[in-house]
Amino acid sequence: MAEGHAVARWGDALRQLVGEPVVAIQVPPRWRERADNVRDARLTRVHTHGKHLVLYFSSDWVIHTHAMQYGSWQIGEPGLELRKDARFARLRLTTPRYEAVFFHGPVMEVLSVEEFATHERFHSLGPDLLHDDFSVSGVHQTLQQQGAREIGDAMLDQRIVSGIGNIYKSEGLFLAAIDPRRPSSSVTAKELEVLFDELVPLMQAGRFKHGMTVTLPDELQLEPWMRNWVYRRRGQPCFVCATPVEMIRQGEFERTTYFCAHCASTGV
Numbered sequence: 069m070a071e072g073h074a075v076a077r078w079g080d081a082l083r084q085l086v087g088e089p090v091v092a093i094q095v096p097p098r099w100r101e102r103a104d105n106v107r108d109a110r111l112t113r114v115h116t117h118g119k120h121l122v123l124y125f126s127s128d129w130v131i132h133t134h135a136m137q138y139g140s141w142q143i144g145e146p147g148l149e150l151r152k153d154a155r156f157a158r159l160r161l162t163t164p165r166y167e168a169v170f171f172h173g174p175v176m177e178v179l180s181v182e183e184f185a186t187h188e189r190f191h192s193l194g195p196d197l198l199h200d201d202f203s204v205s206g207v208h209q210t211l212q213q214q215g216a217r218e219i220g221d222a223m224l225d226q227r228i229v230s231g232i233g234n235i236y237k238s239e240g241l242f243l244a245a246i247d248p249r250r251p252s253s254s255v256t257a258k259e260l261e262v263l264f265d266e267l268v269p270l271m272q273a274g275r276f277k278h279g280m281t282v283t284l285p286d287e288l289q290l291e292p293w294m295r296n297w298v299y300r301r302r303g304q305p306c307f308v309c310a311t312p313v314e315m316i317r318q319g320e321f322e323r324t325t326y327f328c329a330h331c332a333s334t335g336v
């Protein structure tokens with residue numbers, strides 16, 4: 069699942085293409101005419117924010133992608149062997165030395181710089197927790213305004229904080245001993261400090277690693293399937309206190325949240 073750490077990792081890989089001209093571009097039919105504005109232009113910048121990834125070109129056009137839950141990138145040499153069926157490719161960019169393919173992502177748009185400047189969804193994003201200038205106090209203020217909205221729901225709202233998906237939501241709240249059912253406005257600045265102190269290094273580590281999202285320390289991974297503290301462990305004993313892990317559904321989209329009610333009530 070694409071959370072902010074995976075998008076940051078794809079961004080790192082795509083930066084290898086900066087400075088190179090686009091010699092070929094393949095996009096779905098509705099974007100073909102616009103793709104002419106990118107062909108022959110040079111890639112000048114790669115920017116990630118939360119789960120959004122933006123490629124800037126010397127022709128003053130951009131390609132904006134959002135992987136949602138299923139999208140992924142593959143970056144390699146021209147003519148690379150595709151990891152997935154070619155019909156799932158939403159974008160295929162070729163430069164003299166590289167080829168970059170975006171699979172399955174529901175959002176792939178080719179926009180002029182002016183159009184992108186007024187992109188409502190992108191410009192309403194909250195701070196990205198993996199950016200160097202990320203500040204917890206801004207997030208705390210926004211959460212105060214969320215009132216009774218459950219913290220487990222608010223954590224996934226990319227307008228509040230950008231980059232956290234379903235796995236890191238449950239794991240972060242567990243590590244900070246915050247009950248996901250609590251009203252957002254009840255979470256203190258101190259608790260949020262703990263939460264992001266736990267989450268940011270975990271996600272930074274995930275940025276440099278492919279594969280499953282692992283949050284459990286090595287010494288607790290007694291079996292290969294033991295990867296997370298609470299995520300997808302409903303009914304199994306908590307690694308800290310042995311209380312069975314619970315699962316609830318939260319928010320408009322009824323996203324699953326896993327937690328240990330006992331640990332959340334006793335604090336860190």
Ligand SMILES: [Zn+2]
Nearest residue numbers: 306309328331
């Ligand atoms: Zn527990």
